[in-house]
Amino acid sequence: MSDFVKIAVDAMGGDNSPNKIIEGIIHNHKKNKNVFFKIFGIKDKIEEIIDKKIDKNFYEIIHTENFVLSSDSPLEAAKKGKNTSMWLAIESVKKKNADIVISAGNTGALLVIAKLNLNMIQNIDKPALSALWPNKNGMSVVLDLGANIDCSSKNLFDFSIMGAALYTSLYPNEKPNIGLLNIGSEELKGNETIKETFQILNEKKSNNYNFAGYIEGNQIMDGDINVIISDGFTGNIALKTAEGTANFIVRELKKTMSNSIFGKLSAFLNFSNLNKFKKRLDPRLYNGAIFLGLDSPVVKSHGGTDFIGFSNSLDVCNKIVKGNLIEKIKRNI
Amino acid sequence: MSDFVKIAVDAMGGDNSPNKIIEGIIHNHKKNKNVFFKIFGIKDKIEEIIDKKIDKNFYEIIHTENFVLSSDSPLEAAKKGKNTSMWLAIESVKKKNADIVISAGNTGALLVIAKLNLNMIQNIDKPALSALWPNKNGMSVVLDLGANIDCSSKNLFDFSIMGAALYTSLYPNEKPNIGLLNIGSEELKGNETIKETFQILNEKKSNNYNFAGYIEGNQIMDGDINVIISDGFTGNIALKTAEGTANFIVRELKKTMSNSIFGKLSAFLNFSNLNKFKKRLDPRLYNGAIFLGLDSPVVKSHGGTDFIGFSNSLDVCNKIVKGNLIEKIKRNI
Numbered sequence: 001m002s003d004f005v006k007i008a009v010d011a012m013g014g015d016n017s018p019n020k021i022i023e024g025i026i027h028n029h030k031k032n033k034n035v036f037f038k039i040f041g042i043k044d045k046i047e048e049i050i051d052k053k054i055d056k057n058f059y060e061i062i063h064t065e066n067f068v069l070s071s072d073s074p075l076e077a078a079k080k081g082k083n084t085s086m087w088l089a090i091e092s093v094k095k096k097n098a099d100i101v102i103s104a105g106n107t108g109a110l111l112v113i114a115k116l117n118l119n120m121i122q123n124i125d126k127p128a129l130s131a132l133w134p135n136k137n138g139m140s141v142v143l144d145l146g147a148n149i150d151c152s153s154k155n156l157f158d159f160s161i162m163g164a165a166l167y168t169s170l171y172p173n174e175k176p177n178i179g180l181l182n183i184g185s186e187e188l189k190g191n192e193t194i195k196e197t198f199q200i201l202n203e204k205k206s207n208n209y210n211f212a213g214y215i216e217g218n219q220i221m222d223g224d225i226n227v228i229i230s231d232g233f234t235g236n237i238a239l240k241t242a243e244g245t246a247n248f249i250v251r252e253l254k255k256t257m258s259n260s261i262f263g264k265l266s267a268f269l270n271f272s273n274l275n276k277f278k279k280r281l282d283p284r285l286y287n288g289a290i291f292l293g294l295d296s297p298v299v300k301s302h303g304g305t306d307f308i309g310f311s312n313s314l315d316v317c318n319k320i321v322k323g324n325l326i327e328k329i330k331r332n333i
Numbered sequence: 334m335s336d337f338v339k340i341a342v343d344a345m346g347g348d349n350s351p352n353k354i355i356e357g358i359i360h361n362h363k364k365n366k367n368v369f370f371k372i373f374g375i376k377d378k379i380e381e382i383i384d385k386k387i388d389k390n391f392y393e394i395i396h397t398e399n400f401v402l403s404s405d406s407p408l409e410a411a412k413k414g415k416n417t418s419m420w421l422a423i424e425s426v427k428k429k430n431a432d433i434v435i436s437a438g439n440t441g442a443l444l445v446i447a448k449l450n451l452n453m454i455q456n457i458d459k460p461a462l463s464a465l466w467p468n469k470n471g472m473s474v475v476l477d478l479g480a481n482i483d484c485s486s487k488n489l490f491d492f493s494i495m496g497a498a499l500y501t502s503l504y505p506n507e508k509p510n511i512g513l514l515n516i517g518s519e520e521l522k523g524n525e526t527i528k529e530t531f532q533i534l535n536e537k538k539s540n541n542y543n544f545a546g547y548i549e550g551n552q553i554m555d556g557d558i559n560v561i562i563s564d565g566f567t568g569n570i571a572l573k574t575a576e577g578t579a580n581f582i583v584r585e586l587k588k589t590m591s592n593s594i595f596g597k598l599s600a601f602l603n604f605s606n607l608n609k610f611k612k613r614l615d616p617r618l619y620n621g622a623i624f625l626g627l628d629s630p631v632v633k634s635h636g637g638t639d640f641i642g643f644s645n646s647l648d649v650c651n652k653i654v655k656g657n658l659i660e661k662i663k664r665n666i
Binding site: 134181216217218221230239243245250251 | 467469
């Protein structure tokens with residue numbers, strides 16, 4: 001069992017839980033036989049779905065009827081006590097009974113309960129929320145996406161180290177290019193914090209990444225930069241603006257395509273190509289935000305994703321554990 | 334002649350100038366016969382293009398061979414003296430020989446030379462850069478897009494007044510909804526400046542706009558909010574991220590569409606629908622940024638647009654003058 005990656009799963013978070021969570025586990029198990037799932041939630045409901053789909057050697061259900069709601073404030077969620085499925089899942093990582101924890105539940109609650117249970121990695125002051133972002137060549141890692149509104153240059157430098165470690169955990173053979181999100185590519189532009197961070201990254205050379213300078217919003221998806229660093233306010237607005245823009249374009253495109261019989265016909269003919277396009281940009285591929293800075297890895301799946309999206313997040317968990325993410329961060333900080 | 338809108342045009346800015354500028358004027362003149370153009374630049378070149386295309390009663394060429402380059406820093410541009418086409422065009426607005434000035438040249442230079450020549454509107458501390466942004470129902474006004482990295486709540490409040498005035502100049506029969514760009518819709522989220530601005534906008538009721546609270550990045554294109562307020566750093570990153578996302582999707586779509594004979598065929602069949610789609614999102618429709626806060630209106634056309642894009646910016650100039658933008662701002666500030 002020691003070669004197994006042990007994933008602690010909060011089965012009660014997100015829309016349509018625990019169904020999609022358990023179906024995600026079943027889907028993932030078909031691809032990966034090296035994962036053991038510690039599943040936290042209502043035992044009867046979970047058993048009903050998982051029973052006979054996965055051999056019992058690959059999972060364990062820890063029963064609890066208490067769980068965090070998406071409408072709970074982080075404080076309310078924490079006050080629900082130590083036997084919510086979210087708390088228990090995080091605690092199992094703290095106790096080294098699992099390697100990583102994942103939840104599709106309330107993001108704020110997950111961050112707060114994780115911070116209550118887990119220690120920060122030494123010399124890191126603030127945890128960051130990172131995610132995968134599609135680009136021309138594949139995916140980039142972007143952080144922070146909203147955990148920290150105000151960031152110092154030290155914070156942004158820490159984010160760079162953590163982002164690079166995450167990237168090389170996911171893509172072990174690559175040396176990432178790091179870029180600082182700014183409003184111009186000239187050294188003089190941007191606020192004081194960004195300019196200071198530029199200086200720090202420029203001076204502290206590293207074998208683990210290349211510092212590529214500033215990156216503007218319109219370059220995020222060009223694919224030249226693998227790790228994009230920002231304070232949480234800017235990063236969150238960039239991420240959500242990109243989501244909104246993508247949704248808008250796809251909606252407009254559909255509307256146009258179905259505007260006439262002729263359009264419908266050709267859209268039908270083009271079905272397989274459009275499907276390839278949709279597949280390439282499928283948000284389920286980029287599902288999952290990763291909390292960085294705590295001494296155990298914590299992954300947040302999107303609450304609205306389906307079982308395939310959740311299964312993709314389990315892949316990310318798998319890669320993070322096999323890539324020794326936390327060790328990589330500790331070595332480089 | 335008094336009913337004429339007088340537009341001072343810097344003919345020497347942007348790619349392929351003065352050709353596209355003059356062709357834009359010719360294109361615009363076909364639609365609007367109420368505009369008189371004061372054109373600043375190299376007389377021979379301009380005359381060669383405009384001659385006999387427009388009756389001489391509708392334009393005047395003010396010759397200068399000195400002009401600002403796109404590679405000039407704002408300081409270098411200002412140091413080129415008072416006879417660059419950009420300076421002269423701005424000066425003609427200052428001297429009330431024109432109602433509005435437009436340039437497709439160097440943005441930083443335009444902002445600095447405009448600030449050197451024109452006064453700020455009383456009680457406004459910082460000018461802002463605003464632009465039109467497509468949404469589900471039409472267009473929104475977004476500001477600031479990069480003129481001010483650090484903004485106080487007073488600045489953001491001023492931007493709201495100016496943005497609402499711009500919106501009602503462009504859409505005279507509408508009362509705009511104003512939203513503050515933030516990372517959550519709850520009152521508690523965001524930095525101190527944003528929370529203070531929320532309070533100010535909430536307390537100071539106005540007949541000229543409705544304050545709709547916070548707006549997140551993914552809601553910008555939903556069309557419910559007409560004026561979106563942000564500091565220049567965040568606004569610039571949001572705008573450029575949206576541009577980058579749109580370019581990425583359209584590029585991926587094209588790639589997918591032309592991947593097979595079948596795809597090419599159906600893309601061909603769908604040509605007219607795709608064209609409608611492209612038309613709806615044509616960046617030339619949203620061309621032109623508007624500097625707000627100075628006591629005369631200054632419009633920046635995108636340097637890379639073509640003559641149709643430039644002609645669209647001339648429409649914006651026309652509406653701004655007819656909508657009494659500056660008076661509207663002065664009345665409401």
